[in-house]
Amino acid sequence: xxxxxxxxxxxxxxxxxxxxxxxxxxxxxxxxxxxxxxxxxxxxxxxxxxxxxxxxxxxxxxxxxxxxxxxxxxxxxxxxxxxxxxxxxxxxxxxxxxxxxxxxxxxxxxxxxxxxxxxxxxxxxxxxxxxxxxxxxxxxxxxxxxxxxxxxxxxxxxxxxxxxxxxxxxxxxxxxxx
Amino acid sequence: xxxxxxxxxxxxxxxxxxxxxxxxxxxxxxxxxxxxxxxxxxxxxxxxxxxxxxxxxxxxxxxxxxxxxxxxxxxxxxxxxxxxxxxxxxxxxxxxxxxxxxxxxxxxxxxxxxxxxxxxxxxxxxxxxxxxxxxxxxxxxxxxxxxxxxxxxxxxxxxxxxxxxxxxxxxxxxxxxxxxxxxxxxxxxxxxxxxxxxxxxxxxxxxxx
Numbered sequence: 601x602x603x604x605x606x607x608x609x610x611x612x613x614x615x616x617x618x619x620x621x622x623x624x625x626x627x628x629x630x631x632x633x634x635x636x637x638x639x640x641x642x643x644x645x646x647x648x649x650x651x652x653x654x655x656x657x658x659x660x661x662x663x664x665x666x667x668x669x670x671x672x673x674x675x676x677x678x679x680x681x682x683x684x685x686x687x688x689x690x691x692x693x694x695x696x697x698x699x700x701x702x703x704x705x706x707x708x709x710x711x712x713x714x715x716x717x718x719x720x721x722x723x724x725x726x727x728x729x730x731x732x733x734x735x736x737x738x739x740x741x742x743x744x745x746x747x748x749x750x751x752x753x754x755x756x757x758x759x760x761x762x763x764x765x766x767x768x769x770x771x772x773x774x775x776x777x778x
Numbered sequence: 779x780x781x782x783x784x785x786x787x788x789x790x791x792x793x794x795x796x797x798x799x800x801x802x803x804x805x806x807x808x809x810x811x812x813x814x815x816x817x818x819x820x821x822x823x824x825x826x827x828x829x830x831x832x833x834x835x836x837x838x839x840x841x842x843x844x845x846x847x848x849x850x851x852x853x854x855x856x857x858x859x860x861x862x863x864x865x866x867x868x869x870x871x872x873x874x875x876x877x878x879x880x881x882x883x884x885x886x887x888x889x890x891x892x893x894x895x896x897x898x899x900x901x902x903x904x905x906x907x908x909x910x911x912x913x914x915x916x917x918x919x920x921x922x923x924x925x926x927x928x929x930x931x932x933x934x935x936x937x938x939x940x941x942x943x944x945x946x947x948x949x950x951x952x953x954x955x956x957x958x959x960x961x962x963x964x965x966x967x968x969x970x971x972x973x974x975x976x977x978x979x980x981x982x983x984x985x986x987x
Contacts, residue, residue: 665840665842667840670847671978673847
């Protein structure tokens with residue numbers, strides 16, 4: 601397959617539809633480290649009075665909060681950028697070992713038209729790292745795929761007791777503009 | 779400012795945890811890995827206890843998630859100085875989230891007990907209660923004597939109070955209890971994390987999936 605350098609324009613309404621999928625899955629808590637790719641989804645969460653939104657200092661906090669929320673009967677999703685996945689690895693022992701549902705949504709860097717080489721090592725290590733610790737991964741390369749991936753991941757996580765990360769590709773999000 | 783290091787001869791960790799557990803009323807307890815988990819189990823095993831055996835740095839944050847999910851229940855995190863130091867940013871996150879029903883007790887022996895009693899930063903001037911206070915916790919204290927512990931328990935978690943009145947109305951609270959360097963015999967709860975999780979959930983009327 602010939603490689604292409606064309607950057608797809610992001611489907612404009614995927615954050616709205618992804619948020620609706622989360623609400624349809626009864627997600628009532630969302631935690632995040634601020635991120636450009638997730639900004640609209642985060643704002644939806646903050647604006648929804650029925651969703652508790654928690655800002656984190658580092659991504660592994662969200663993993664532990666999600667396990668505690670499930671313990672108390674509340675479904676949580678954790679939003680982060682690919683670099684944050686590396687921060688989470690040991691804390692992922694908690695949902696994996698306690699078989700607590702976990703839904704992570706990860707915006708990817710370091711894989712498509714990436715200008716900053718410092719984003720590349722962790723971006724390239726995301727899937728291998730998550731699989732090594734026992735988290736399922738599913739990639740989305742378009743807005744439609746993102747909506748479908750989050751919907752099915754919510755089922756696998758909250759109904760199937762799995763730990764799932766949806767990776768929103770940089771191809772889908774578009775390269776960062778400076 | 780450098781906090782004064784505590785000489786040996788502080789509070790007995792099993793004694794103070796037994797008193798916290800006796801005063802729990804209907805609180806849910808989350809224990810941090812290592813000695814705090816053994817201490818809570820030694821006091822009395824209970825379906826309302828969530829014991830961590832790993833995920834270092836996660837105890838207070840599991841407590842936050844549980845407190846957000848169960849806003850009418852008091853949640854008490856009992857952990858160690860080393861465990862909390864690993865997640866010092868969590869104190870900022872918890873302060874900003876501001877759950878009124880979350881209390882954190884740090885059993886501070888200024889040591890990493892599980893790995894050979896090496897000094898932690900709290901032996902060298904780091905004051906977790908001051909950090910929590912500066913972050914905006916509703917109440918903080920450093921407790922060094924039985925008399926101070928009496929005052930703390932009577933004030934924070936009054937006996938015969940209804941559950942709701944054991945909950946701070948102002949926000950999360952963090953108390954540092956300076957405990958001695960003894961390592962009592964291990965009292966080990968189940969290491970089956972699925973069992974412990976589902977036991978707490980069953981108590982809360984939630985089924986396993």
